[in-house]
Amino acid sequence: MSEHQTLVEARGVGKMYGSVKALDDVSVTVNAGEVTCVLGDNGAGKSTLIKILAGVHQHDFGHLLIGGEEVRLSSPRDALDRGIATVYQDLAVVPLMSVWRNFFLGSEPRKSIGPLKIIDSRGARDTARKALAELGINLRNVEQPVGTLSGGERQCVAIARAVHFGAKVLILDEPTAALGVKQAGIVLRQVAAARDRGLGVVLITHNPHHAYPVGDRFLLLKRGAALGNYEKADISLEELTRQMAGGAELEALEHELRGVEG
Ligand SMILES: Nc1ncnc2c1ncn2[C@@H]1O[C@H](COP(=O)(O)OP(=O)(O)OP(=O)(O)O)[C@@H](O)[C@H]1O
Numbered sequence: 001m002s003e004h005q006t007l008v009e010a011r012g013v014g015k016m017y018g019s020v021k022a023l024d025d026v027s028v029t030v031n032a033g034e035v036t037c038v039l040g041d042n043g044a045g046k047s048t049l050i051k052i053l054a055g056v057h058q059h060d061f062g063h064l065l066i067g068g069e070e071v072r073l074s075s076p077r078d079a080l081d082r083g084i085a086t087v088y089q090d091l092a093v094v095p096l097m098s099v100w101r102n103f104f105l106g107s108e109p110r111k112s113i114g115p116l117k118i119i120d121s122r123g124a125r126d127t128a129r130k131a132l133a134e135l136g137i138n139l140r141n142v143e144q145p146v147g148t149l150s151g152g153e154r155q156c157v158a159i160a161r162a163v164h165f166g167a168k169v170l171i172l173d174e175p176t177a178a179l180g181v182k183q184a185g186i187v188l189r190q191v192a193a194a195r196d197r198g199l200g201v202v203l204i205t206h207n208p209h210h211a212y213p214v215g216d217r218f219l220l221l222k223r224g225a226a227l228g229n230y231e232k233a234d235i236s237l238e239e240l241t242r243q244m245a246g247g248a249e250l251e252a253l254e255h256e257l258r259g260v261e262g
């Protein structure tokens, strides 16, 4: 898979919150046309890591490279200008606003009528509908409020928006966390669609069953440190699950729960 171009690379990055080291010596690679999964328990440092890639926080140690060039991101806008788009779990959508307005949120196409520039709402609706359909999301009506969509569909609108506006790297912080099996499937299909269009995707999740089918590489974090950094060929779903659950700890728990039976 090394023929894929490296878009973003963190080398040994670390982050302090006051005197607390939330992230220590973590490296991760994001390649075009691949999905990098970041896994770990609550407080492992997943959000901290992606906030460094997204320009929300600056790293205190290590190196961040974008397109092979060392950078220090000054803001989320800076990251976005370099093609790194992030969809946060709370999504920044406006529930009462229509799907197409949410799709554009401030970047609506405009047209001139005499001296006035007004939103080209018909063009915008068509563009939003097409962009969503290209990713396989066929909504009955882009006029409906986003609040009437399912959680999975809302994530999809946010992903389609990032793809449409030219993101090269798409970071998704726990997009499947609050979703049932079917809804999570809808979102994972979007992750695969973005990957197939050549984006580098960073997928954060607690769930190895969500990560494994779409992931090309897996970074496991525990208490701010990297527990493992694997390419898919080097790790099975069983092993990934075992490591996530703390390996030996899980085996002991299984043994205990199995009780006398067997
Ligand atoms: N702004 C902050 N100020 C101080 N400490 C923070 C801050 N953000 C995170 N932390 C701490 O840093 C550590 C890593 O947090 P982080 O949010 O990156 O974990 P996470 O893996 O995303 O967890 P979760 O699965 O719960 O989202 C935690 O101990 C957390 O309490």
Ligand SMILES: [Mg+2]
Pocket (backbone or CB within 6 Å): 046, 047, 048
């Ligand atoms: Mg988090």
